Amino acid sequence: MDHLAARSLRGCPWLWSSQSRCSVSDVKHYTLRLFLAAAFVLTLSLKLLLNQREAPDPALFGATVASFLIQHGFDSRLEKRFGHFFVHANAGKCRVLVSEVVPEGWDRSTMELLAKPVGRLSYVFDGSVYEHEPFLAPLLDEYWKRLRTKIGLSPTSHPVLAVAASDDCAIEALPWWDLGMPS
Numbered sequence: 001m002d003h004l005a006a007r008s009l010r011g012c013p014w015l016w017s018s019q020s021r022c023s024v025s026d027v028k029h030y031t032l033r034l035f036l037a038a039a040f041v042l043t044l045s046l047k048l049l050l051n052q053r054e055a056p057d058p059a060l061f062g063a064t065v066a067s068f069l070i071q072h073g074f075d076s077r078l079e080k081r082f083g084h085f086f087v088h089a090n091a092g093k094c095r096v097l098v099s100e101v102v103p104e105g106w107d108r109s110t111m112e113l114l115a116k117p118v119g120r121l122s123y124v125f126d127g128s129v130y131e132h133e134p135f136l137a138p139l140l141d142e143y144w145k146r147l148r149t150k151i152g153l154s155p156t157s158h159p160v161l162a163v164a165a166s167d168d169c170a171i172e173a174l175p176w177w178d179l180g181m182p183s
Contacts, residue, residue: 127177
């Protein structure tokens with residue numbers, strides 16, 4: 001017989017083959033695997049418990065923007081379309097369409113199409129108005145917010161707003177830094 005079972009001095013059965021041996025290192029590997037599995041279960045359960053926060057309500061976002069525009073003399077209404085909330089606002093000849101866009105820029109072309117009937121498209125991030133959609137600062141802010149959320153802090157939200165405005169509007173004059181966004 002090629003594989004003859006015998007007992008070593010430690011009492012561990014092993015076979016007379018280079019393919020299968022039982023040794024103290026096998027017991028150590030089993031203990032290490034058991035420890036890693038327990039650590040995985042523990043950290044996963046902690047992550048699930050700590051990340052029970054709900055995502056910000058898009059309707060609350062729309063209501064916040066609408067009330068901001070009302071405070072500054074606009075008549076506004078809220079519309080849900082394509083899974084996004086849009087705020088339509090008018091003040092005299094000024095027409096405005098405001099929506100939140102993702103920091104990665106995935107919905108840039110959609111907003112450009114929706115803005116054409118209204119007027120020029122600008123972007124607002126962290127109280128500043130930009131002619132072109134800012135990319136790096138909102139993306140870094142989003143990752144920083146995610147990290148703070150994961151460690152249990154309540155970070156403030158700095159969304160990127162796409163603002164389509166007619167030629168009669170001076171959106172740069174609005175105090176966008178006063179817009180208190182829900183986190």
